[in-house]
Amino acid sequence: MFPSLIISIGAFIAAAVIIITAGSQLARVADELADRTGLGEALFGIFLLAGVTSLPDFAATLSAALDARPDLAMSNVMGSMAANLVFLGIADIIYRKANLEHAAASSTNLMLAALLIVLLALPLLAIASPPVSLWGVHPITPVIVAAYLFGLQLVRSTDNKPMWIPRLTRHTVPDKPDTNLQGSLARAWLSFIALAAVTGIAGWVLMESAKVISDETGLSETLIGGLFTALATSSPELVTTIAAIRRGALTLAVSNIFGTNCFNMLVVASADAGYPGGSIYHDMAPIQMTWGLISILMTAILLMGMVRRQLYGIGRIGFESALILTVYAVALGIVVASG
Numbered sequence: 001m002f003p004s005l006i007i008s009i010g011a012f013i014a015a016a017v018i019i020i021t022a023g024s025q026l027a028r029v030a031d032e033l034a035d036r037t038g039l040g041e042a043l044f045g046i047f048l049l050a051g052v053t054s055l056p057d058f059a060a061t062l063s064a065a066l067d068a069r070p071d072l073a074m075s076n077v078m079g080s081m082a083a084n085l086v087f088l089g090i091a092d093i094i095y096r097k098a099n100l101e102h103a104a105a106s107s108t109n110l111m112l113a114a115l116l117i118v119l120l121a122l123p124l125l126a127i128a129s130p131p132v133s134l135w136g137v138h139p140i141t142p143v144i145v146a147a148y149l150f151g152l153q154l155v156r157s158t159d160n161k162p163m164w165i166p167r168l169t170r171h172t173v174p175d176k177p178d179t180n181l182q183g184s185l186a187r188a189w190l191s192f193i194a195l196a197a198v199t200g201i202a203g204w205v206l207m208e209s210a211k212v213i214s215d216e217t218g219l220s221e222t223l224i225g226g227l228f229t230a231l232a233t234s235s236p237e238l239v240t241t242i243a244a245i246r247r248g249a250l251t252l253a254v255s256n257i258f259g260t261n262c263f264n265m266l267v268v269a270s271a272d273a274g275y276p277g278g279s280i281y282h283d284m285a286p287i288q289m290t291w292g293l294i295s296i297l298m299t300a301i302l303l304m305g306m307v308r309r310q311l312y313g314i315g316r317i318g319f320e321s322a323l324i325l326t327v328y329a330v331a332l333g334i335v336v337a338s339g
Contacts, residue, residue: 008212015206016232019056022198023236024243026052029192034252036185049252050259052196053240056203056233058267063204064211065271070284072214072229073271075222078291079230079335081120081261085298086328087238088257089321095245099318101305104250105166108159112258113303115151119144119265120296126281127289138279141272144265151262166309203233222287222335261295287338294331298324 030049057080064073092100126140133139206229214224237260244253272280305320313319 005212005216008209008216011205011209012213012228012232015202015209016235018202019199019206019232020235020239022195022202023053023239026192026195026199026236026240026243028243028247029188029195030240030244030252030256032188033185033192034249036188049240049256050263052192052199053236053256054260054263054267055196055200056206056236057264058270059200059203060206060210060229060233061267061271062274063208065274065280066276067211068276069211070275070277070280071220071222071288072211072224073275074268074280074284074288075224075291076229076233077264077267077271078288078295080234081264081295082291082298082328082331083230083234084237084257084261085295085302085324087234087241088254088302089325089328090238091241091245091253092318092321094242095250096316099305099310099313099316099321100245100250100254101302101318101320102169102309102311104254105306105309106251106255107162107164107166108155109251109254109258110303110306111155111158112255112262113299113306115148115155116258116261116265116299117296117303118151119147119262120292120299122147122265123268123281124289124292124296126279127284127286131279131282133279136275136278137273138281140281141269144269148262148265169311199236206232222285222338261299287335290331290334294327298327301327 026049030052057077061073061077064070064076088100095103097103122140122144126138129138129140210224210229213219213228237257240256241253244250244256275283277283301320301323305318308320310318310320313322
């Protein structure tokens, strides 16, 4: 698509800036819609905001898969999920009143974390299984879709009829709708849809430029996808999470990250369906398993943090945030060394 390396780098940077700018507006519109529609921050973050912030990942990953670049496709989506979890650690550092996992405690977020661990395990099972496919798709791919849909039903029932609730403390920030909203509901929806379209198109441009950068520089697709495109396509999650925290929408901030990662498993399924060479799970390098395993490890750590609900850690940073930042740094070192 892009004729030279310089133009590709410029397009990559421009697309990343567009994604970040649009993402910074998404949190405001999403918080407003969560209140206006009555869905609440948790469900809106899971069902709508997560899908929108995943659009750059979806466009970028599917573009690479259709172009028969399995390492670039899978390292992008798997690396994005790991980066998203790191963003929760960064958000915890920014939120200084208490540990973020303490303040935003909810049964919905616990269910989301458990669902994410289940979904992440499925493609890893596909990688370890014999190389079989049906009509070019691995049998585990429809299982991923079914597990995601069933999991969302469990999450919604958990939100509507929780069988337990977290103990309220003076640092717990519940989801309370804002009743002093300005503007119309239609205008808010139009803004949300427009921002979604912009981020999706920017994600596609990002991956098209990344292909040229990888080809022209000789950098491995694993490194390009797992580090550069993953961080760029995940930037909406970072800016929306920080913006949500500044607005006091803590539940939206946490549910958006877990919801986005769960939605990204549909991106994995679409990459397998769109890959022209059979099952994508058996054509990618084994290093891609690293991102999946790291994401499971970090999700489990965050799950323990949400159950423990530590009020303050060293430097007012929760133990789970310090651990996931350390784990991610080690994972990056492994990927860079192997690339």
